[in-house]
Amino acid sequence: MAQTLKSQIAEEAGRLGFDAVRFTSADAVDGAGAALDQFLADGRQGDMAWLADTADRRKAPRALWPDARSVVVLGLNYGRGGDPLAILDEKSRGAISIYAQGADYHDVLKAKLKALAGRVQALAGGEVKVFVDTAPVMEKPLAARAGLGWQGKHTNLVSRELGSWLFIGSIFTTAKIAPDAPEQDHCGACRRCLDVCPTGAFTAPYQIDARACISYLTIEHKGHIAPRYRAAMGNRIFGCDDCLAVCPWNKFARTAREARLAMRAECDSPALAELLALDDAAFRERFRGTPIRRTGRNRFMRNVLIAAGNSNDRSLVPLVEARLLDDSPLVRAMAVWALGRLAPQRLHALRTSFAAGEPDPVVRGEWLGAAA
Known part of the structure; x- marks a missing residue:
């Protein structure tokens, strides 16, 4: 039996090292724009002014590129073995978020996306554009709509097959590709991610105030860190993995296959x-x-x-x-x-x-x- 277009694209994605691939339409993030508007109205973005500056284009793929009809959503696993929170007990060493311990994922992911986009164009026709998280794309709602996972109570994507450790990228195309079914929420009554947050950054399940998030404070925030957050930061010097690490779905997580994402010695608990x-x-x-x-x-x-x-x-x-x-x-x-x-x-x-x-x-x- 001849391969379908989607199975051909999935095969190419696997060959390039992607760990997950799903498909959705370019009109697939209905409702996410309203949530973004409320987030910005509350000022929860802190000094990430680019979120407000790009809000109109961010609300839907077709707002960013009107000709887009379908989106190929890709996941690249960056998981590590062992307990990612063990470093928090080594007070004279710095804790660096797992995603930042290897090569810059933007470079790794974009190279793979460009290679796959060429194959998507050859197989499906039309035009293509690739996006990583530096572009105004609501990648987590898009990935959830495509069935790659669901947005957990910590607002990050969770996959039943791969847990929490996923980089997300997307390929927009003018070709029409049948969408996959969205993933259901499987958080249930669990609230481990909410309860573990050192600074209480979650205002409610599925809602975060970035201004209190250690990842925001240590990476995006350009100014002085308020005294009320300093002790809670512990030895976290770049990012925070607490809410991701405690998710029970990480029992399905695997160690990353991509060699360029392997931990560099200079980032190993310095x-x-x-x-x-x-x-x-x-x-x-x-x-x-x-x-x-x-x-x-x-x-x-x-x-x-x-x-x-x-x-x-x-x-x-x-x-x-x-x-x-x-x-x-x-x-x-x-x-x-x-x-x-x-x-x-x-x-x-x-x-x-x-x-x-x-x-x-x-x-x-x-x-x-x-x-x-």
């Missing part, structure tokens, strides 16, 4: 002492080709200093103290906070000489507040 010594050039070299580099050294160092302050490791005091003279006020402010946690007497001894000459009002406020 010692805070090593990270505290990084200047801009060393930071860029160490994290070249990873998602971490895009955040920039100063924001990353802000996160590392918060982890140092939470570590109870007094051997870090000289390294923290050196950051009091950093060029970045973002870094200096968190150095004050970290030193106050690790060595309050030393902080008080330095207060007079440092606070009076501090040009940045936020940093000066950290000095005065810590010494009060």
